[in-house]
Amino acid sequence: MLAKLSLCRTHVLGGRKFRCADCAEITSLYNSCGDRHCPRVAVVNSCSGGKRVDFHDKATKLILSGVTYYQVVFTLPSELSELALANRYEMADLLVDSAWKSLSRRIKAEQDYDPAAMTILHTWNQKLEAHWHVHMLVPGAGPGLSTRQWTEATAPTGSRNSDGFYLVDADPLREAYREQAIGKLRRLRSAGKLKLVGKFEYLRSNENWDAFVKNLESKKWVAYIQPPPSVTSSACQVVRYLTRYLTGGPISDRRIVAADADEVTFMARDGKRVGGEREQVPVTMSSSEFVGRWCLHIQPDQLTKTRYLGGWSNNRRGAYQDRCREQLEAVEGWRLEEPSADSSKEAFAQSPDQVCEHCGSDRIELIQDTPKPSWAEIFRREDDRCPEWYADRQRESHRRLWTASYGTDFYDWYVETQVESAEEIERERIAMVQLPLAGFTGDLGYPQSYLVDSF
Incomplete structure (x- = not known):
C-alpha cells in the first residue's frame, strides 16, 4: 500500500x-x-477524483427537490474504536446496523414515514487517531406509512427547536443506539466472533467482560443530527458539501503544512465539542508516528465503506423513488428539478485535465x-523501479522466513546458489546461440531448424 x-x-x-x-x-x-x-487532493484527475464524482452522481440521483436532508453522525466510544482495529468487519457491521436500526425506528415512531439513508464509514478523527463513526445522509420526509401521503418531519408541540429543522428527538435516539450496539456486541462475544487480543485480552474473563460492558452502558453515546448548512441550502448543495467532506482518505495533502525525514506537521481541529470545533491548530509528530497513525485507517478491500439502507437499499430503491415522486406530485407547488448532466464534473473540477x-x-x-506497468513488474526486487526501502523489507522478510524454516545462513546460500546457477545457464545459452549454425546438426543429430527455433 x-x-x-x-x-x-x-x-x-x-x-x-x-x-x-x-x-x-x-x-x-x-x-x-x-x-x-491515496491522500492526493481529490479533484477529477486525481486518485480519488473519479470515485468522488461517482459518489456525487449516485447521491444526486437519490435526492429530490424541495426535501430537507440531514446528516446524522453516530460514533463508537473510544474503547470500541480501539477494539475495532482487530475486528474491522464485525465492528463496521455493528456500528452501521445499530445506527440504522435505532434511527429508522425513531423516524417511524415519531414521524410516521418510510425512511432511507446513505451511510459512509470513517475510522479517524482530525488527529488520525482511531475514531470509528458513520455519517448518514437522511431525507427529512418520505412516503407516509399510515396516511399514504407525503409526510415531512415536524417538531412536536412544545419543542424547544427554533431553527425550523427537526428530524427526531436526539436523546431517545442515543439511548436506542447504545442499546442496539451493546446487544450486538454481547452476541458477537457469545458467538466467539470477537478477537480479544493485546490490551483487550483481559476481556476473555467473564468478570472483566461484564465490568467492561457496564462501563459502556454508563456512557452517553454520540448521535449527532446536523441540519443543512443554511436555510437556503438546496438538496444539491447538501450533497455537494457531503461529497467533498465524506469521500477520500483520512487526510489530504492540503492539511500537511511541513514534512521531512524526522517530523510531520499538519492542521487539525481542536476541542471535544460534538460536531467539531472550527479552530484549527498545528499538530507535530515524528514521521514514523504519522505513518503509523495513517496506516490504522487502511481498510481491507472487502470492507464496504458506503451502504444504502431502507428505501435507498438496492432491492427497494426503484419502487421507493417512484412512490416518493408520486406522493410529492400531489403536494401543491412541488416541482421536480433535474440536475444538469455535467453537474458532478463542474462541482469538482478545479482546472482543465x-x-x-x-x-x-x-x-x-x-x-x-x-x-x-503492472504492479507485479514494478515490485520485483530486482527491478530498478521498485522503491529501495520496499525491496529491502521484502528481502528481510524472506530472510526471516527461510531462517525460521531452514536455519541461519540458508537464505544467503540459496540466493548465491541461484544467482550462480542463473549466470551459468545464461553463459551456456549465449555460447549455443553463437555456434555456427550452417550445416550444424550436433552430436545428437538435431537439424538446424530445431536449433534456430529453440533459441
Missing part, C-alpha cells in the same frame, strides 16, 4: 507527454496509483503515451 502511494504521479507509473503549441515546452502528466487511500504547466495554455499536443 505505502509503496504504491510513494510512486503515485511519478515517471515509474508511465503517463503522457504533451508539447505546447504556444510556448513549445513539454508537459508531463504521470499516471496515478489509483488507490482509494490537460494544460501546459509552463504557460497555462490548453493548446497542447500529445507526443508520447507510456502505458502504466
Whole structure:
C-alpha cells in the first residue's frame, strides 16, 4: 500500500507527454496509483477524483427537490474504536446496523414515514487517531406509512427547536443506539466472533467482560443530527458539501503544512465539542508516528465503506423513488428539478485535465503515451523501479522466513546458489546461440531448424 502511494504521479507509473503549441515546452502528466487511500487532493484527475464524482452522481440521483436532508453522525466510544482495529468487519457491521436500526425506528415512531439513508464509514478523527463513526445522509420526509401521503418531519408541540429543522428527538435516539450496539456486541462475544487480543485480552474473563460492558452502558453515546448548512441550502448543495467532506482518505495533502525525514506537521481541529470545533491548530509528530497513525485507517478491500439502507437499499430503491415522486406530485407547488448532466464534473473540477504547466495554455499536443506497468513488474526486487526501502523489507522478510524454516545462513546460500546457477545457464545459452549454425546438426543429430527455433 505505502509503496504504491510513494510512486503515485511519478515517471515509474508511465503517463503522457504533451508539447505546447504556444510556448513549445513539454508537459508531463504521470499516471496515478489509483488507490482509494491515496491522500492526493481529490479533484477529477486525481486518485480519488473519479470515485468522488461517482459518489456525487449516485447521491444526486437519490435526492429530490424541495426535501430537507440531514446528516446524522453516530460514533463508537473510544474503547470500541480501539477494539475495532482487530475486528474491522464485525465492528463496521455493528456500528452501521445499530445506527440504522435505532434511527429508522425513531423516524417511524415519531414521524410516521418510510425512511432511507446513505451511510459512509470513517475510522479517524482530525488527529488520525482511531475514531470509528458513520455519517448518514437522511431525507427529512418520505412516503407516509399510515396516511399514504407525503409526510415531512415536524417538531412536536412544545419543542424547544427554533431553527425550523427537526428530524427526531436526539436523546431517545442515543439511548436506542447504545442499546442496539451493546446487544450486538454481547452476541458477537457469545458467538466467539470477537478477537480479544493485546490490551483487550483481559476481556476473555467473564468478570472483566461484564465490568467492561457496564462501563459502556454508563456512557452517553454520540448521535449527532446536523441540519443543512443554511436555510437556503438546496438538496444539491447538501450533497455537494457531503461529497467533498465524506469521500477520500483520512487526510489530504492540503492539511500537511511541513514534512521531512524526522517530523510531520499538519492542521487539525481542536476541542471535544460534538460536531467539531472550527479552530484549527498545528499538530507535530515524528514521521514514523504519522505513518503509523495513517496506516490504522487502511481498510481491507472487502470492507464496504458506503451502504444504502431502507428505501435507498438496492432491492427497494426503484419502487421507493417512484412512490416518493408520486406522493410529492400531489403536494401543491412541488416541482421536480433535474440536475444538469455535467453537474458532478463542474462541482469538482478545479482546472482543465490537460494544460501546459509552463504557460497555462490548453493548446497542447500529445507526443508520447507510456502505458502504466503492472504492479507485479514494478515490485520485483530486482527491478530498478521498485522503491529501495520496499525491496529491502521484502528481502528481510524472506530472510526471516527461510531462517525460521531452514536455519541461519540458508537464505544467503540459496540466493548465491541461484544467482550462480542463473549466470551459468545464461553463459551456456549465449555460447549455443553463437555456434555456427550452417550445416550444424550436433552430436545428437538435431537439424538446424530445431536449433534456430529453440533459441
